[in-house]
Every structure is written in C-alpha cells, then in structure tokens.
Amino acid sequence: MHIQPGHTGGEPTRSAEALAELEQAFQEKIDAEIKIEPKDWMPEAYRQSLVRQISQHAHSEIVGMLPEGNWLTRAPSLRRKLILLAKVQDEAGHGLYLYSAAETLGASREALIEALHAGKAKYSSIFNYPTLTWADVGAIGWLVDGAALINQIPLCRCSYGPYARAMRRICKEESFHQRQGYEIMLVLCRGTAAQKRMAQDALERWWWPSLMMFGPPDAESSHTQQSMRWKIKRHTNDALRQKFVDQSVPQADYLGLTPPDPELKWNEQIGHYDFGAIDWGEFWRVLKGDGPCNRERIEARRRAYDEGRWVREAALAFGAKQARRAHGAE
Amino acid sequence: MKDWPLWEVFIRSRHGLAHKHVGSLHASDAAMALANARDVYTRRGEGMSIWVVRSTDITASAPGDKAILFDPSEDKVYRHPTFYEIPDEVDNL
Numbered sequence: 001m002h003i004q005p006g007h008t009g010g011e012p013t014r015s016a017e018a019l020a021e022l023e024q025a026f027q028e029k030i031d032a033e034i035k036i037e038p039k040d041w042m043p044e045a046y047r048q049s050l051v052r053q054i055s056q057h058a059h060s061e062i063v064g065m066l067p068e069g070n071w072l073t074r075a076p077s078l079r080r081k082l083i084l085l086a087k088v089q090d091e092a093g094h095g096l097y098l099y100s101a102a103e104t105l106g107a108s109r110e111a112l113i114e115a116l117h118a119g120k121a122k123y124s125s126i127f128n129y130p131t132l133t134w135a136d137v138g139a140i141g142w143l144v145d146g147a148a149l150i151n152q153i154p155l156c157r158c159s160y161g162p163y164a165r166a167m168r169r170i171c172k173e174e175s176f177h178q179r180q181g182y183e184i185m186l187v188l189c190r191g192t193a194a195q196k197r198m199a200q201d202a203l204e205r206w207w208w209p210s211l212m213m214f215g216p217p218d219a220e221s222s223h224t225q226q227s228m229r230w231k232i233k234r235h236t237n238d239a240l241r242q243k244f245v246d247q248s249v250p251q252a253d254y255l256g257l258t259p260p261d262p263e264l265k266w267n268e269q270i271g272h273y274d275f276g277a278i279d280w281g282e283f284w285r286v287l288k289g290d291g292p293c294n295r296e297r298i299e300a301r302r303r304a305y306d307e308g309r310w311v312r313e314a315a316l317a318f319g320a321k322q323a324r325r326a327h328g329a330e
Numbered sequence: 331m332k333d334w335p336l337w338e339v340f341i342r343s344r345h346g347l348a349h350k351h352v353g354s355l356h357a358s359d360a361a362m363a364l365a366n367a368r369d370v371y372t373r374r375g376e377g378m379s380i381w382v383v384r385s386t387d388i389t390a391s392a393p394g395d396k397a398i399l400f401d402p403s404e405d406k407v408y409r410h411p412t413f414y415e416i417p418d419e420v421d422n423l
Contacts, residue, residue, distance in 0.1 A: 039393050040393050090373070093373065103354075173374070315362065316334060319334075319359035
C-alpha cells in the first residue's frame with residue numbers, strides 16, 4: 001500500500017552512531033525474515049537498490065509486450081490469438097504491479113517512465129531480439145518465461161513486502177505463459193518437417209539469450225553479494241542459470257530439438273548438465289544498446305506514450321471537472 | 331504532466347469474505363479507477379466486488395507506534411479461551 005510514501009528525501013540528519021544502530025537493527029530484522037514495509041526505516045542504499053531492480057523489472061514487462069505484440073494479428077488461429085492477447089495483457093498487468101511496488105519506495109511513475117524513454121534505465125536485454133517466426137512466440141513462452149519464472153520464484157520471499165507480494169501474483173500468472181509456449185513448440189514439432197525446422201531454428205536463436213537472462217557470472221555481478229545479504233536476492237546468477245539448463249534440456253529432448261551447444265552434456269558426477277561458454281561480449285553489447293531491436297523498442301514505447309498524451313490530459317481535466325461539480329452540488 | 335492520482339484497490343473474493351487490499355493503480359477519477367481495477371486485478375475470477383479508495387484518504391498507523399499500540403495485548407492471556415482450565419468431564423465449553 002502506498003500510504004504516505006516512506007521517504008521523500010527529507011531524511012533527518014543523524015549521527016554516524018545513530019545510523020549504525022539503525023542499520024544493525026535493520027539487518028537483524030532481515031536476518032529474522034521480518035518483511036520490510038514502505039514506512040519502515042531502511043538504509044538509503046537498500047531503497048535505491050530496490051528502486052533500480054523493481055523498475056528494471058517493470059520496464060522489462062512492458063517492453064516485453066512488444067516482441068509478442070508483433071504476432072497478435074498473425075497468430076495462426078483464433079484460439080492462438082485469444083491466448084496471445086491474454087498473455088500480452090498479463091504482461092501489462094505485471095508491469096503495473098511492479099511500478100506500484102517501486103512507487104511505495106518514493107519513486108514517481110512519471111520519472112521511471114521518462115528514464116526508460118530517455119534510454120537511462122535498463123530492461124531485460126532478451127527483448128531486444130526480434131520475433132521472426134511464429135515459433136519464436138512458442139520459444140519465448142517456453143524459454144524466456146521459463147527463465148523468468150526461475151528468477152522470480154525466489155523473489156516471492158524477497159525481504160521487501162510490496163515486491164514479494166507483487167511477485168507472488170506474477171508467478172501465479174506466469175505459469176500459464178510458460179505452458180502455452182511449450183504447447184506451441186509441441187504442436188510444431190509434431191507437425192510437418194518444415195514446422196519442426198522452424199521450431200529448431202527458434203530454439204537456436206533463443207537459447208543463448210535465455211541463458212544470459214540470469215545476468216553476468218557471479219564473479220562479475222556487482223550487486224549480488226549485497227543483495228543477498230539484504231535478502232532481495234536468494235540465489236546467485238550462476239546457480240539459477242544451472243537450474244534453468246537442467247530443467248530445459250530434458251524438455252528440449254522431449255520435443256526432439258537440440259540446443260545449439262555442442263558442449264552440452266549430462267555430468268553424472270555433479271548431477272547437472274555441463275554447458276559451453278556464454279558469449280558475454282554479446283550480452284554487454286545488447287545491454288548497452290547495440291542489439292538487433294534496441295532502437296525500435298524504445299521508439300515504439302515513446303510513440304505510444306506521446307500519442308496517448310492528449311488522452312491522459314483529457315482524462316485528468318474531466319476528473320477535475322467532475323470533482324468541481326460534485327463539490328458545487330453539496 | 332503529473333501522474334494521475336493513486337488509488338488503493340480492495341477486492342472481495344467470495345461472498346462472505348471481507349474486502350482485501352490487493353494493490354494500487356493510477357486513475358484520473360473513481361470510475362476509471364474501478365474500470366482499471368477490474369482489468370488489472372480480476373483477470374482470473376478473483377473478485378465479486380471491488381472498492382477503490384484514494385491513497386491520500388487513508389490514515390495509517392506509524393511503524394514507530396507499533397509497541398505502544400500492539401504490545402499491551404501480548405500480556406493479556408486471559409483474553410484467550412485456552413487460559414481457562416476446565417475439567418475434561420465438562421462438555422460443550
């Protein structure tokens with residue numbers, strides 16, 4: 001709930017000693033698994049770290065609507081159109097839950113969106129890849145939403161109450177996304193040779209970017225350690241990535257598809273799959289703006305926002321007029 | 331342009347259960363808040379009834395008052411039925 005945003009920059013000046021005491025009490029709460037709520041005292045770095053993570057997450061949901069929206073009018077049947085519409089609508093809802101969670105920390109929606117449109121905010125780099133065929137919609141549901149779920153399930157236990165509650169709603173809905181994607185792949189793989197080739201091609205293009213979704217390797221992840229101490233994050237990037245590989249390879253086997261990694265093989269000794277090296281150069285290039293669709297995505301967001309401006313202004317004016325009339329009638 | 335006002339959304343899931351806070355949203359007026367709440371928070375049969383309240387109209391207790399407000403109830407065990415010892419032979423109590 002957003003009752004009186006916990007913080008608006010008016011933090012009273014405290015002695016270093018008092019601050020250390022507050023920080024210690026804060027960490028003790030976290031260690032005891034007590035949720036932090038908007039009006040509770042929190043270290044400024046905790047607040048900033050959460051605003052960064054939650055808003056990036058919200059932006060990812062909203063930008064993530066674009067590659068799938070590309071197929072709304074071309075989905076192969078009415079059933080598939082209805083499903084895809086519902087899924088894209090869900091992503092909008094997820095973005096909204098998350099923006100709301102960020103707002104409980106004193107961030108304004110307007111400022112968050114402006115940062116995205118100005119290219120100052122990050123979002124998941126996976127959405128900078130194009131959806132070239134219908135099989136890509138299946139691969140996104142299966143792999144991208146599958147990876148997102150693995151990332152998000154531990155976030156349901158995040159130390160910040162509003163974020164944890166938003167994640168619980170999102171995870172419940174996300175499971176439909178993953179299953180509908182796998183079903184699309186299944187239908188293609190049971191279809192003609194050309195359809196199966198299309199599925200294989202989609203897997204080959206989405207496999208590596210999906211592995212990159214878990215973020216840089218632990219050794220290079222700047223936020224992991226502190227985030228884990230604050231219980232914003234519960235597992236390391238590499239641990240989650242391994243979980244994703246272990247879960248996805250048998251699913252690919254069932255489809256009769258082969259992930260594009262010659263080094264991928266079951267390791268009996270450790271009970272996990274070994275996999276080849278990830279091209280982190282590509283990850284950083286796409287993240288920094290040089291992916292196949294970065295410009296197109298932000299351009300589409302900006303256009304939608306600018307073209308909707310008059311609607312937002314008219315609604316606000318109408319709301320004010322209604323309020324004046326109600327007031328005058330009293 | 332500034333953001334539309336913020337609203338808190340409460341949903342009653344089934345007849346007989348109280349409305350429960352589910353989240354918040356921005357809307358320019360109450361009718362739009364209700365319409366948006368319906369779209370965002372009841373896509374899977376979650377609700378039978380929706381309340382929307384402007385966030386600024388809610389007064390909340392301060393975290394700092396937690397001890398003053400809620401600790402006194404901790405030492406009043408006699409408010410719970412298990413505080414009283416009743417012989418086993420006595421039924422319906």
